[in-house]
Amino acid sequence: MSTERVGGYPEVELPDDFSDATSWQRARDEETRVEPLTRAEWMVRVGDGDRHRVVFGTRSGQPVGECDCKGYAHHEWCAHLATVFLAYCRQEIVVADLEADPDEELAMLWRQYRQEGEA
Numbered sequence: 317m318s319t320e321r322v323g324g325y326p327e328v329e330l331p332d333d334f335s336d337a338t339s340w341q342r343a344r345d346e347e348t349r350v351e352p353l354t355r356a357e358w359m360v361r362v363g364d365g366d367r368h369r370v371v372f373g374t375r376s377g378q379p380v381g382e383c384d385c386k387g388y389a390h391h392e393w394c395a396h397l398a399t400v401f402l403a404y405c406r407q408e409i410v411v412a413d414l415e416a417d418p419d420e421e422l423a424m425l426w427r428q429y430r431q432e433g434e435a
């Protein structure tokens with residue numbers, strides 16, 4: 317596993333045993349809250365735990381991200397990141413392409429918004 321931070325954030329790599337991992341089970345089974353802070357930051361709460369700030373987005377279509385909790389610092393994986401990843405897989409959240417020009421992206425989101433408004 318590379319710890320090199322090309323372009324800022326590490327790629328999200330699922331642990332080999334991720335389906336058995338506690339963090340994954342917690343993300344799936346416990347009540348979770350994912351609130352957007354900025355285009356690439358999310359405030360995440362799992363069960364009755366503390367809220368943590370998760371950076372999550374994509375780079376060239378690859379999910380990238382990190383969390384500020386201790387679990388992530390030790391394992392590069394945690395229930396918070398798993399929660400955002402799960403929401404991303406279920407298309408419950410729209411994540412930003414961290415390589416995209418923010419102005420360009422804003423224009424795209426605006427067009428999306430306008431289209432949805434007219435539908």
Ligand SMILES: [Zn+2]
Pocket residue numbers: 368383384385386387388394395396397
């Ligand atoms: Zn975390």
